[in-house]
Amino acid sequence: MSKAELEKLIVEETKELSTDILVEVLDFIQFIKAKKNKRIRSRSFEKKLVKELTGLNNISLAHLEEEFANYKELYPRER
Numbered sequence: 001m002s003k004a005e006l007e008k009l010i011v012e013e014t015k016e017l018s019t020d021i022l023v024e025v026l027d028f029i030q031f032i033k034a035k036k037n038k039r040i041r042s043r044s045f046e047k048k049l050v051k052e053l054t055g056l057n058n059i060s061l062a063h064l065e066e067e068f069a070n071y072k073e074l075y076p077r078e079r
Helices: 003-014 019-067
Strands: none
Touching: none
């Protein structure tokens, strides 16, 4: 079923509903939209967080590599 057909069917189905029920339908629609927007914001936040953490990991790795450069020469193992 196309979007246009669904919209038409929804309008037809709501024509005979009372004002009180229409208010509930509107409330439900607004709830669904808010839930969808929250999910979108959450995914966006997760992507940004992963990107930042990956960047931190790369920075940390570079720092560790720098710290342990020439480690074997500086601290030879006694045998």
